[in-house]
Amino acid sequence: MFVSKSLDVNNLGHLTVGGLDAVALAERYGTPLYVMDEDLIRENCRAFKQSIDRYYDGRGLCTYASKAFCCKAVCRIAQEEGLGLDVVSSGELYTALQAGFPMERVYFHGNNKTPAELTMALESGVGQIVVDNLEELQLIGSLSRAAGRETDILFRIKPGIDAHTHDFIRTGQIDSKFGLALENGEAMEAVDEAMAMKGVRLKGLHCHIGSQIFDIAPFELAAEVMIRFMGEIQRRYGKTLEILDLGGGFGIKYVDSDNPSSYDEYMQRVSKVIHRCCGEEGLPIPYVVIEPGRSIVGPAGTTLYTVGSVKEIKNVRTYVAIDGGMTDNPRYALYQAAYDLLVANRAAEPKTQTVTVAGKCCESGDLIQENARIQEVGPGDILAVLATGAYNYSMASNYNRIPRPPVVMVSQGESRLVVRRESLEDLLRNDL
Numbered sequence: 030m031f032v033s034k035s036l037d038v039n040n041l042g043h044l045t046v047g048g049l050d051a052v053a054l055a056e057r058y059g060t061p062l063y064v065m066d067e068d069l070i071r072e073n074c075r076a077f078k079q080s081i082d083r084y085y086d087g088r089g090l091c092t093y094a095s096k097a098f099c100c101k102a103v104c105r106i107a108q109e110e111g112l113g114l115d116v117v118s119s120g121e122l123y124t125a126l127q128a129g130f131p132m133e134r135v136y137f138h139g140n141n142k143t144p145a146e147l148t149m150a151l152e153s154g155v156g157q158i159v160v161d162n163l164e165e166l167q168l169i170g171s172l173s174r175a176a177g178r179e180t181d182i183l184f185r186i187k188p189g190i191d192a193h194t195h196d197f198i199r200t201g202q203i204d205s206k207f208g209l210a211l212e213n214g215e216a217m218e219a220v221d222e223a224m225a226m227k228g229v230r231l232k233g234l235h236c237h238i239g240s241q242i243f244d245i246a247p248f249e250l251a252a253e254v255m256i257r258f259m260g261e262i263q264r265r266y267g268k269t270l271e272i273l274d275l276g277g278g279f280g281i282k283y284v285d286s287d288n289p290s291s292y293d294e295y296m297q298r299v300s301k302v303i304h305r306c307c308g309e310e311g312l313p314i315p316y317v318v319i320e321p322g323r324s325i326v327g328p329a330g331t332t333l334y335t336v337g338s339v340k341e342i343k344n345v346r347t348y349v350a351i352d353g354g355m356t357d358n359p360r361y362a363l364y365q366a367a368y369d370l371l372v373a374n375r376a377a378e379p380k381t382q383t384v385t386v387a388g389k390c391c392e393s394g395d396l397i398q399e400n401a402r403i404q405e406v407g408p409g410d411i412l413a414v415l416a417t418g419a420y421n422y423s424m425a426s427n428y429n430r431i432p433r434p435p436v437v438m439v440s441q442g443e444s445r446l447v448v449r450r451e452s453l454e455d456l457l458r459n460d461l
């Protein structure tokens with residue numbers, strides 16, 4: 030019935046998240062409110078980890094791409110579930126450090142890491158740095174030599190795969206700001222430099238072909254391209270790279286028409302390609318890393334709002350205004366992301382009307398969804414937007430000086446605050 034298994038309806042006709050009444054949660058913590066089903070997050074972590082263990086004999090790692098939703102609580106969950114962690118900035122790294130995340134399981138990504146960020150990564154003992162470009166390679170080399178150490182690196186490769194997803198979130202093809210291209214020799218040039226360089230140890234290769242991908246074929250193709258390149262490196266240098274990091278990008282169900290493949294099927298089919306290609310190239314099976322973000326936290330999140338005004342513009346549309354907007358969920362404004370939504374206090378009723386849900390920001394594009402089917406709705410109702418666990422809180426802003434909502438986790442019938450609501454004082458903390 031719902032896009033996420035976290036959701037149900039109770040005998041009051043209210044939406045439940047992780048078994049708890051959403052209307053009661055909204056009353057207790059206020060709105061807007063992000064609710065995350067911790068049990069579902071853990072279940073997703075385990076599903077990925079188990080399929081890695083199954084298809085690679087335990088020689089692999091699922092790292093959580095923390096940019097999807099980064100806070101101390103989620104870093105601790107990833108740690109407890111035995112995952113690694115991807116970070117792309119000093120802020121995400123700092124969060125991981127403060128959460129006590131083991132640094133050897135951290136992968137540091139990003140297409141323009143600053144010298145200060147790289148220094149922080151080296152000083153904190155980050156396990157692997159995924160190098161995006163030649164300038165960064167030089168920088169890491171010199172910082173490492175100055176510190177008298179050797180740094181484990183991977184190269185981010187553009188495997189040149191079009192994953193048929195939205196242009197804004199497609200990052201695998203040659204016209205991308207991320208990584209080193211294969212076809213123009215850039216990637217091999219980087220390998221040549223790294224092999225000759227003191228201060229770095231080239232451990233492996235990385236790619237990430239996009240996001241919200243439903244098909245398995247592009248992942249299979251990317252894995253093949255990467256193994257072929259590993260074979261080339263082997264023949265050129267007699268050096269076997271140990272790590273193959275295949276990135277994230279697994280699609281989730283936002284609306285009924287979305288039909289993502291199962292992670293286990295993905296893992297099985299990609300591992301077949303890896304085994305076959307490694308055989309053909311005469312390579313041992315590498316240590317395989319995957320980096321799911323959205324698929325770990327996305328389905329676990331629900332955002333709750335209180336409806337304010339409802340504006341029916343005859344023969345045009347009906348605007349339902351909520352007490353949040355693009356400040357807590359900019360994904361519709363950014364790329365017309367589809368969401369399923371419903372009236373949490375009337376969750377058992379049929380959806381009888383089509384509305385546009387608008388936020389409270391001073392932008393006409395501040396919409397959460399257009400042409401959304403929804404139950405009868407009026408002022409004071411609690412509106413729920415589903416599958417908002419990824420790229421919502423992490424993309425939130427303070428536009429119009431709107432404080433960011435809190436995050437509540439529910440687990441085994443209990444709720445707890447994991448990120449406080451920003452206060453008005455918080456908004457002024459850096460004003461002088």
Ligand SMILES: *Cc1c(COP(=O)(O)O)cnc(C)c1O
Nearest residue numbers: 094237240277278320321322323
């Ligand atoms: C964004 C990103 C991920 C996670 O992508 P999802 O689509 O959320 O799974 C993983 N790895 C890298 C390098 C990324 O940039």
